[in-house]
Amino acid sequence: MRGLGDRQQFAATVAKGLGAGINHIETAAAYGESETYLGPLLKSFNRGEINLTSKVCPTENPEQFIQGLDRSLQRLQVDYLACFAIHGINTPQHWQWVQQLWPVIDKAQQQGKFKHLGFSTHGSLPLVQEVIASGKFAFVNLHYYWFNQHLAPAIASAHQRDMGIFIISPADKGGQLYTPPRTLQNLCHPFTPLGLTYRFLLSDSRITTLSIGPAIPEELDQPLSLGDRLEPLSEQEQAILENLRHHQHQALGTAACHQCYQCLPCPEEINIPEILRLRNLAVAFDMENFGQYRYQMLENAGHWFPGRKGDRCTDCGDCLPRCPHNLAIPDLLRDTHQRLRGKSRRRLWQD
Structure with missing residues (x-):
């Protein structure tokens, strides 16, 4: 492919x-x-x-x-x-x-x-x-x-x-x-x-x-x-993976999304968990290029990558009481959009 x-x-x-x-x-x-x-x-x-x-x-x-x-x-x-x-x-x-x-x-x-x-x-x-x-x-x-x-x-x-x-x-x-x-x-x-x-x-x-x-x-x-x-x-491999978890926790602090998916469904059909997962990776590991690659698929790849982008948030607050970690989800969505909106890319099947 x-x-x-x-x-x-x-x-x-x-x-x-x-x-x-x-x-x-x-x-x-x-x-x-x-x-x-x-x-x-x-x-x-x-x-x-x-x-x-x-x-x-x-x-x-x-x-x-x-x-x-x-x-x-x-x-x-x-x-x-x-x-x-x-x-x-x-x-x-x-x-x-x-x-x-x-x-x-x-x-x-x-x-x-x-x-x-x-x-x-x-x-x-x-x-x-x-x-x-x-x-x-x-x-x-x-x-x-x-x-x-x-x-x-x-x-x-x-x-x-x-x-x-x-x-x-x-x-x-x-x-x-x-x-x-x-x-x-x-x-x-x-x-x-x-x-x-x-x-x-x-x-x-x-x-x-x-x-x-x-x-x-x-x-x-x-x-x-x-x-x-x-x-x-091996013990060394396990230790490095554990260090990755620790680093992500330290880098994200209380803004880390724990991928529980309890914020869904979103009235605006925003793919909240996936957007915040990409933010986790961009902030913790500098994986912004990957984040842009995936984020730009939202609204462009249909059912292969469903959901709308973070800038579609209307601050309705519907997701907030469902988040067990009390994340400021609307603010994080907007932050992710600014980080990852980049330029659109052609999909494999597009002209």
Whole structure:
């Protein structure tokens, strides 16, 4: 998804990963030309040694949905997928649509078009828990990182059902950790922020897959050096993570958002917890570039990143009595907007 600008570079990155022992490639119909780029490359490798996953967005039209799966198979130049995911069960409406898709999904699986069914989600914790509890899926793709542990209960639920747990983009969505700010680098020394993030996830035996998402071959080096490090966190690693928590507490003081989500729902549909999480990271770790990257998605990425920006606050005060830490939420929202509003950026699927 990050290396689609240069087809030659894309090919070199895929070849390096597979040559080094990576055996799982995950893509999606919505990832620009990714499937088209991948198709010819896969012919150079033993198909039986590669677990290929692709994803198609839910639709209320079953025929259109299956056409999407068939189109992905054609673009990838394969006759089956190891794993097929419904891409983005992000809203209750999406979940309702999926209820109408079961007959065509079951038929496609019986026809051998894919082996295992899963779903990815950018939805709320209650929605994610509901979809997991349905028992319909073999795996789930989630946003869960050291810097964002809100979906920890979903990790536990999926593990209880023996589901595969795929972590979406620890390097990029987990904090743009290929290019971390100096403050964060210093706090993580002698490790790197990216290395600690991978170790935090790899040491959790419930998690089965991490996506890497390299844009260039060199971005494979550190993940490949850590891929087999599945042992529990060392005392030094634990100490540094604890120091990160302490530093964040010291830097934010009484203005820290504890991510309890009790401030929701907001009458203005402001995504209060996520905005204040980004503020936490910007203030404590100088992660302003990451904060701007995510904050600018509000009001621009629809259900993939729902909610409105902080400047939409009308000082209604609805959230204030619900906050157990008595945060001055309207003031913090305005402060975050000033810090992170930046310039708008193009999304992958936009012209």
